[in-house]
Amino acid sequence: MRVMWWLALAAPLLLVAAQAGAETIAAARYEAPVARYGHYALGPPHEYARVTATTDGGRTIALELPENEVFEDLAPRLVRLAPGGAAELLVIVSRRDAGSRLALVGLRGGVLAIGAQSAAIGTANRWLNPVGVADLDGDGRAEIAAVITPHIGGTLKVYRRRGRDLVEVAALAGFSNHVYGTIELALSSPVAVAGGMRLLVPDASRLALRMVALQKGRLVETGRCALGSPVTGPVKVISPREVSVGLASGPRVIAPGDCRR
Secondary structure (H helix, E strand, C coil): CHHHHHHHHHHHHHHHHHHHCCCCEEEEEEEEECCCCCCCCCCCCCCEEEEEEEECCCCEEEEECCCCEEECCCCCEEECCCCCCCCEEEEEEEECCCEEEEEEEEEECCEEEEEEECCCCCCCCCCEEEEEEECCCCCCCCEEEEEECCCCCEEEEEEEEECCEEEEEEEEEEECCCCCCCCCCCCCEEEEECCEEEEEEEECCCCEEEEEEEECCEEEEEEEEECCCCEEEEEEECCCCCEEEEECCEEEEECHHHCEC
């Protein structure tokens, strides 16, 4: 009985130790550009057949998409949706008959696999651009935000992971965070404002930045900064109170906390 009692206590400790020492993704890149989809939201050659990851143990592993799909993206994003959670890759997958969807790629049994994904847009040659990954409601788990169809009347959507699904939990219309055919994807960003996380995303004209919060399950505009020139470059947090915005007229520094409705 004493031996069984010791094993009962030791088993959880062994599990924690195994998890702590588990192999994890350290870096990743797209490879094998292809022309089988041909939408080129980012311009050629940015449609790829394969994502390749390097682990912290030095292994190189790859995931190849089927013939009717591509990664329509510039670079995989290394993310963790929860503190201490496994590192995963947030990627954009486009399908010939259904357009783009978000996917999380991670290690499953030592190989790369899609662990969760959103519904596809539903129409070929329709694309989306992630805003970022952040805990928008303060519950300790990060949400994923993206602008769906940023070139033709974009909608900001927020997703949460539920098992193998990325489930849409909130949406708000009137955004654009990409210029078609360019490789600049960082026209929007999560920012910390007044103790909470906000999404800073250009409006549909890209002549103003809309500051959006996730409140009680809804996306709510809490502020707006008029810019006078369209956003064409990155939105970068440069200090706890300031953000640099790349405009067609040149970079401009704004304080998101001063943006008012």
